[in-house]
Amino acid sequence: MNYLNYAAEAFILIPLAAVILNNILPKKFMEDHFHILSGAAALLQMAAAAYIFCIMDINRMRHYSFFILWEKSTSDSGYFSVGPVALVFLFCIGMVTFVSVMIAIRTVDTKKISYVNLLMTLLIGMNGMVLVNDLFSLYVFLDIVGISSFVMIALYQSRKGLEGSIKYLVISELASIFMITGLAFIFMKTGSLSYNAVSGVLPADISDPQTILIYVSVILMIAGFAIKTGVVPFHSWLPDAHQSADTSISVLLSGIVIKIAGVYGFIVLTGLFKGVRAIQISLAVLGMTSIVVGALLALRQDHFKRIVAYSSVSQMGYILLGLSTGSVLGLIGAVAHVFSHAAFKSTLFTNAAALHEQTGTLEINEMGGLQSRMPVTALSSVVAFLSTAGIPPFAGFWSKLLIIMALWTTGNRVLAGCALCASILTSAYFLRLQKKVFFGPLPEHLSSVVEIKGSIKFIEILLTAVTTVVGLLFPLILVYLQSRGWI
Amino acid sequence: MDLRGGICMESIIYVTLVFLLVFCVMAVVSNSIIKSAIYLALSSAMLGVIMYVLGAHWAAVFEVSVCSGLVTVIFISAISLSKMKRDEMDKLYENKKRLSFLPAALIIGGVLLTVAAFAKDFRLPAAAAAVSEDFREILWTTRQVDILGQITAILAGGIALVVLFQNDEQKK
Numbered sequence: 001m002n003y004l005n006y007a008a009e010a011f012i013l014i015p016l017a018a019v020i021l022n023n024i025l026p027k028k029f030m031e032d033h034f035h036i037l038s039g040a041a042a043l044l045q046m047a048a049a050a051y052i053f054c055i056m057d058i059n060r061m062r063h064y065s066f067f068i069l070w071e072k073s074t075s076d077s078g079y080f081s082v083g084p085v086a087l088v089f090l091f092c093i094g095m096v097t098f099v100s101v102m103i104a105i106r107t108v109d110t111k112k113i114s115y116v117n118l119l120m121t122l123l124i125g126m127n128g129m130v131l132v133n134d135l136f137s138l139y140v141f142l143d144i145v146g147i148s149s150f151v152m153i154a155l156y157q158s159r160k161g162l163e164g165s166i167k168y169l170v171i172s173e174l175a176s177i178f179m180i181t182g183l184a185f186i187f188m189k190t191g192s193l194s195y196n197a198v199s200g201v202l203p204a205d206i207s208d209p210q211t212i213l214i215y216v217s218v219i220l221m222i223a224g225f226a227i228k229t230g231v232v233p234f235h236s237w238l239p240d241a242h243q244s245a246d247t248s249i250s251v252l253l254s255g256i257v258i259k260i261a262g263v264y265g266f267i268v269l270t271g272l273f274k275g276v277r278a279i280q281i282s283l284a285v286l287g288m289t290s291i292v293v294g295a296l297l298a299l300r301q302d303h304f305k306r307i308v309a310y311s312s313v314s315q316m317g318y319i320l321l322g323l324s325t326g327s328v329l330g331l332i333g334a335v336a337h338v339f340s341h342a343a344f345k346s347t348l349f350t351n352a353a354a355l356h357e358q359t360g361t362l363e364i365n366e367m368g369g370l371q372s373r374m375p376v377t378a379l380s381s382v383v384a385f386l387s388t389a390g391i392p393p394f395a396g397f398w399s400k401l402l403i404i405m406a407l408w409t410t411g412n413r414v415l416a417g418c419a420l421c422a423s424i425l426t427s428a429y430f431l432r433l434q435k436k437v438f439f440g441p442l443p444e445h446l447s448s449v450v451e452i453k454g455s456i457k458f459i460e461i462l463l464t465a466v467t468t469v470v471g472l473l474f475p476l477i478l479v480y481l482q483s484r485g486w487i
Numbered sequence: 488m489d490l491r492g493g494i495c496m497e498s499i500i501y502v503t504l505v506f507l508l509v510f511c512v513m514a515v516v517s518n519s520i521i522k523s524a525i526y527l528a529l530s531s532a533m534l535g536v537i538m539y540v541l542g543a544h545w546a547a548v549f550e551v552s553v554c555s556g557l558v559t560v561i562f563i564s565a566i567s568l569s570k571m572k573r574d575e576m577d578k579l580y581e582n583k584k585r586l587s588f589l590p591a592a593l594i595i596g597g598v599l600l601t602v603a604a605f606a607k608d609f610r611l612p613a614a615a616a617a618v619s620e621d622f623r624e625i626l627w628t629t630r631q632v633d634i635l636g637q638i639t640a641i642l643a644g645g646i647a648l649v650v651l652f653q654n655d656e657q658k659k
Contacts, residue, residue, distance in 0.1 A: 012635065019642065068635060078629045114650045121643040128639070132632055140636035144643050151647040 004055050007048040008066040008082060011090060011127040014041050014048075015120040022116045034112040035455075038119055039101045045094030045123070053087045057484075065133075080131035088335050089130045089264060092342040096255035097123060099346040099463065102455040103353045104248035111155055115248075118155070122148035122252065126260040135183055135193040138268065139176070142228070145261050146172045149253060153245040164237075164244030171237040175227035182220035185213045199272050215278070221269055222282050229262025231290040231320060235313045239301075242309035247356065250305055251349035254312045255342050263319050263338060267331070270323050283324035284415060290317030291418075295425035299432065304355060304362040307433050308348045311388060314426065315341050321419055322403040325410040329487055333402030340387060340395035340470070347384035347463040351377050354452040354460065355437070364433060369442030373449045378438040380460040385430040387467045390423045394471040398478075499540050507533035512590050520576060524562040531555035545622050 018041045022030055030037070056064060065081040082090070097119065108115050125144030132138050150172065154165035183193060190197050201214060223234070230238035238258070242250045266283065273279055294314030301307045315337070322334030354377045355370070356362050371378035387396035400423070407416035451457065481487045507530050514526035535551035538544075569576065626634065 016639075067631070069631070078631045080632065111650070114646065114653075117646045118643075118650065121639060121646060124639045125643070128632075128636055134632065137630075137632045137636060140633050140640065144636065144640050147640065147643045147647055151643075151650050155650065157651070 004052060004064065005066050007051050008064060008080070009068050010044060010048045011131060012068055012080075012124060014044050015123040015127070019117055019120045022113060022120070027113060030116070031112045034116050035101050035105050038104075038116045039098060041120065041123065042094045042098035042101060045097070045127075046091055049087045049091040049094060052082060053084065053091075056082075056084070056087075079133065080128075081133055082131060085267065085331070085335055086130045088339060089260065090127060092339055093123065093126050093130075093256050093260065095466075096252060096342050096346055099255065099350065099459055100248045100252045102459040103251060103350060104246075105455040106357055106452075107246050107248050107353055108155075114155065115152075118148050118152045119252075122152065122257070126256065129260055129264060133195050135186070135195070135198060135268075138265070139179055139183060142179070142261055142265070143176060145257060146176065149257055152249045152252070153241050155246060155249065158244070160244040164241040167237045168241040171227055171234075175224040178220040178227070179224035182217035182224065185217035185220075189214060195268070195272060200274075201272075218269070218273060218276070218279060219282075221265070222279065222286075225262050225265035225269065226286055227262075228258065228265065229316050229320070230258050230313055231262075231286050231316050232293040232313060233289070235290070235294065238313060239306045239309040242312075243303060243305045247305070247349055247353040250309075250352070251346050254309060254349060255346045258312065258316065259319075259338050259342070263316065263323075263334070266320065266323050267334070270326065270331075275326060280324045280326050283320045284412065287317040287320030287324055288415060288418060290314060290320065291422045292317075292425065295422060295429060298429040299425070302363055302365055304352050304364055304433070304437070305349070307364070307429060308345065308352065311348075311426070311429065312341075312345060314422075315345070315388065318400060318403055318419065321415060322406055324415075325406040325412065327406050327410050329402060329409065330406035332481065332487060333399055333406050336402055337396070337399035340399045340467070343463055343467045343470070344384040344387040344394075344396055347380050347460065347467065348388075350456055350459050350463065351381045351384070354456050357456070358449050358452055359446055364436040366443070367437045367446065368440045369438070370446065370449065371438040372442065373446065374438075374451045376451055376457055376460055380464040381438065382434060383464045383467055385434060387471070389427045389430060392471070393468075393474075395467050395474065397471060398474040496540055500537055503533050503536045503540070507537070508593065512593065515589055516587060520566055521563065524559055524566070527562070528555045528559035531558070 018037055022034070022037060052064065056062075063081050063083045065079050067079050100119065104112075104115060122145060125141050125148055128141030129138055129145065132141060146169075150165050150169045153168055154161050186198055186201065187193055190201050192198070227234040227237075238253075242254055245253065270279060270283070291314050294310050294312075294317060298307050298310035298314060301310060319334045319337050319341070322330040322337065324330070352362060354374065355367070358374065359367060359370075361367065383394065387394035390397050390400035400419075404416045404419055407413070407419065452460075478487070510526045510530035510533060514523045514530060517523045517526060531554040532551055535547045535555060538550055539547035566576070571579075
């Protein structure tokens with residue numbers, strides 16, 4: 001059990017140690033080797049998540065609780081715990097952080113020390129959110145994620161960056177206000193905010209006036225998490241923030257931050273208020289609106305990163321639809337889509353970094369015919385697009401299939417049909433993107449463009465392999481889930 | 488004596504609540520950015536008084552010292568450090584659309600909520616049982632996770648200040 005404890009503690013202590021090392025080692029040395037420290041922290045996180053998953057599976061454990069630094073607490077708010085869902089999220093955090101570091105090698109040319117500091121505090125914030133057992137602690141770590149993301153967007157203090165970060169800050173604080181007000185209402189009723197105390201706090205008797213207070217708090221928390229997820233109609237901050245930030249930071253925001261700050265919050269909420277029809281309907285409405293409006297807005301954009309950002313708005317809708325079913329299959333589908341979205345969205349942002357580095361622009365109308373000049377980038381982009389659209393055999397196909405199956409089996413057949421048809425919209429905006437960037441005649445000014453080399457090319461190949469291999473092996477994952485009685 | 492003391496305490500809370508609301512509205516509708524910051528500080532101070540009267544002494548101390556004191560100092564320092572001249576800034580701030588309907592909306596909303604609460608016989612749940620243990624003891628023994636979170640939040644805030652205020656000679 002000792003090794004298990006060390007691995008679990010690593011989620012908080014490794015990023016903390018990385019911040020300390022980053023600031024005490026010589027500045028010149030760290031600027032030259034910043035990627036080694038932060039990359040190692042990300043890889044260790046992935047290894048720790050995989051190790052804990054294996055040990056828990058061998059010992060048939062559903063949860064593992066642990067303490068950091070202090071002696072044991074009698075309260076369940078005083079310790080961290082991990083379960084299978086949390087481990088998938090922790091693995092995704094490590095994966096996207098690693099991708100961000102690899103992109104940063106090329107794109108972050110100054111402020112490398114600050115980048116690592118902020119990346120590691122962001123890592124602690126995201127890991128903390130996934131590990132806590134208490135709604136107030138969740139709020140504390142959510143704020144850490146907010147602070148770190150806000151400053152990362154404004155890292156270079158460009159006018160666009162500052163504008164994007166201020167938008168993010170203001171809307172993010174609005175979400176925090178909603179959430180803390182909701183938490184206060186729940187605390188008034190329960191006297192504790194630990195998951196165990198809050199679970200089942202909604203009484204069956206809706207005529208009880210005090211129940212209204214809990215419903216108000218749930219509405220506030222749904223609004224707060226919806227803002228953090230960036231789903232329609234709370235999406236206005238997301239494309240601006242993603243476009244204005246450096247690509248190494250956009251990949252973090254789109255690849256994992258919106259999922260941890262928003263989607264994970266929804267998972268906690270649906271877990272605490274199981275079977276509450278009002279929450280399920282709210283998530284279904286938010287999800288469906290987001291899928292359609294996000295895709296339609298993506299169709300109208302001309303900037304590569306904005307299209308990918310609006311695509312995130314649309315894809316978050318699928319995850320909410322999965323959660324709206326309230327079934328285990330829906331939860332598995334949502335978590336699978338979190339993973340596949342992390343993989344294909346990271347690929348698309350890596351493509352954005354490659355295109356920007358090589359062509360100097362991300363306006364799709366200024367590009368064309370790049371598949372002959374940048375074949376690796378073009379191939380990885382096509383694979384990511386196919387996975388996003390839910391085309392077999394890529395990872396995105398299976399996660400969307402699970403979500404649609406969950407909708408179908410819980411009687412939401414209209415929603416299942418709409419979600420299926422909405423994939424056509426996804427194909428539409430990505431076909432337009434692919435056609436404008438990689439196909440057609442090569443413009444004169446891009447004739448000297450060559451394929452990107454180094455870390456970005458490595459990550460493009462790696463992520464394409466992940467999306468394909470996970471897609472091909474997904475039937476085995478389903479067999480495993482069935483053998484464990486989860487589906 | 489207890490009854491008179493209770494009525495006195497309730498009076499203090501209600502009077503302070505009215506002041507709190509007035510200062511909050513003033514902070515939003517004021518035409519001067521400095522005045523807005525000061526009204527915000529005053530509203531925090533009123534909140535501190537309410538917390539103290541309700542027995543949350545530590546929270547009151549933090550509210551007054553941090554939210555009312557430190558945050559106001561930061562606001563005013565930021566305004567002073569801005570390269571824009573004060574009168575230009577005030578003019579810019581003055582031209583912003585003010586929420587002049589806010590006081591009326593608050594009064595109407597308050598009246599409607601009170602009527603609805605009476606009609607439904609709505610009562611807030613009894614406050615959570617008063618904590619007899621020491622605040623520090625609770626923080627240390629049952630809220631370790633939050634302490635770790637707060638340490639990280641302070642660290643993130645410090646890093647944010649360094650990043651945003653350092654001289655950026657090599658702007659990208």
